[in-house]
Amino acid sequence: MTKAWKFDFGIGDADVGYTKITDKTDYLPERGYGFTDISRVTARDRKQPDSLKRDMCIPADASFRVDVPNGNYMITVGMGDWILPSCTTLKANPGRLLFHNKAVTAGQYVKESVAVYVRDEALILTFSGPVPRINALEIEAAPNAINLYLAGDSTVTDQPDNGFPYAGWGQMLPRLLKHDVVVANHAESGRSSKSFINEGRLEAIVQEIKANDYLFIQFGHNDQKTDEPRYTEPHTTYKEYLRQYIDGARAVGAHPVLVTSVHRRFFEKNGQLKDTHGPYLQSVRELSGELEVPLIDLAEKSKRLFEELGEEESKSLFMWGAPGEFAFFPNGVEDNTHFQEQGAIRIAALVAEGIREASIWPLSMYLR
Template identity: 50%
Template sequence: MKGINQEWAFDFGIGTPTEGYIGVSADTLYDDDRGYGFQGNGQVFARNRMDRDVKVMGEEQLQQSFCIPKGMDFIIKIPDGTYRITAEIGDAIADTHTIIRAGENKAVLPPISTFQGEFKKVMFTVAARNGNLVLKFTGLAPRINNLHISPVETLTLFIAGDSTVTDQAAIGYPYAGWGQILPALFKYDVLVDNHAISGRSSRSFIEEGRLDEISEKMKSGDFLFVQFGHNDEKSDPKRGTKPYTTYKQHLKEYIVAAKEKQACPVFITPVHRRYFNDDGTLSDTHGDYIIAMKELAVEENIPLIDLAAESKILFEEAGIEGSKRYFMWTYPGEYINHPGGVEDNTHFQELGALRLAERVAEQIRQLDLQPLRMYLR
């Protein structure tokens, strides 16, 4: 395995790879000894658009040959750390449409479309964990021409939260948390490191050592976004808290952890569930937990994004029926991962997660949270 200061460059497609690049063909499947390759239940194809009798070098060679990874992961064995990824995508004779995800199913870029003969270089920043980096490729007509990976130090936005925020696994599609979509709304200057995990409260997240894990990585100038409440409201003694006492006490630990590293803590009020009153207004199931978080933000003089208020506006505008498209309300047979259908008023489909992530991004602008604001797309 290469060291943390090493860089990786891959040339995808058919033929001899460009000098200085590792060649990856359609049949380069992941092997632990090799340390890179495709893996998954999809298919990979390869093309070279250049006449074999014509000699090309360098940039032109990198563009003319490519792989078409339809529903496949590209895995690189790599030391844990933060990496800047530069990918080139395009096709000399066809329009393309590529979606790149990272890790569990993290959105790192908006969908990438190119016209015939157009090539785009896109950049994003991700964290490698557990000794590997996983990039997922989908889309209507996906391409990957070449890939460059280099270690970086950059501003990190850490997220602590629950299932409404977490990176939902691809096997649960279209389940998604808003923290899963947020990275795609930032330029490559920011790493969004989402530590939110399903079922956690402000209390259990700390007691399981998850805040300690963030603290070990956090550095001066970073941000820590904190959204809890859904599971704090439960009677479970391992998770439950009381709004004005233990909830506030645990939330204050996140403030302390961030300030000890000279990072900026930001509270986010818990997003609403989809429960409507007879008059079409949204029913508030969080109550005092929202008020308590707002009180603590004022007491400690830290920024607060009122996602409870933002989600109320979003869901009420959509209405009782229209809001179902944001939540995991699906018909039997609509999604292969949920053959029996789902009726879930707490968790989101990707569209809902996207709309909430957009609201978070807009509040970053409104609050002028610098330098985060300047790095939004």
């Protein structure tokens, strides 16, 4: 029997079949659900018809946790306020953007369904935005959802909350997909195509991935590193390791997709972007043709974006912050490789664009 959870938020009576959640419902292990910090939650009852719509919790950068088995889930969030407009952003831990600034006019009520991938037996949803509201939450296992697995490095991975606004593009991809597709981000900082495999990370994906799922593969940043555990030669061993990802996906009937490395932010004096990846990019393009694997040329797409913005404005996409600008980087930061959240959102949009352009079917059908 499929397990499901249904929560009614606010201080009025619970709707039939729903568990009531108030601003005093803190998370307890024995309860298995609740807000992780109730000091950031308030509640209101507008005393209008409909038990789900009349009352709500107002979670100001607050997280709601539900202990669930690992797997795929579809969550449906009900949002609205009888007397005020609302605007809510929702993330699933760690920092995966599910929807951004969802606006609901006063007196209206909307439901938004999104997909999440749970690995640590806990679904943690963080609500923020200018005027956040949560009226109802439904969680249902989605064993038949399509999984989009990501294998890659720090530019792709789910960056931890204590590094905000540091983000990988894989964290921002869920908001661009309908609830039929679950993003399973296995990318990890500092890994090359070689070290990812030698640490057993590809094997972990192969053990989960099923027919008609997808595996997106982006490596290259760390394959250039000279240390033995990570270095691959671009024309030989780099291709050989990438083939293992392709073969692993195809062995179970899943679909591999190659992604060229997103560019670093280094400019030539003439205003053009400097190519710091060199032959690694060409090797991915060649392998795509040799093995008939769809290609998303994120290197070319990011090059156009960064050059369009220019040397100064492109800093707004990367981890460039003045002292005191970012809470977790009090001394400031100047990083030309890694993205802040707004940059990761832009790069994720380029990936979605690449899915459409490459006619990756049926995945392209599930883009928002």
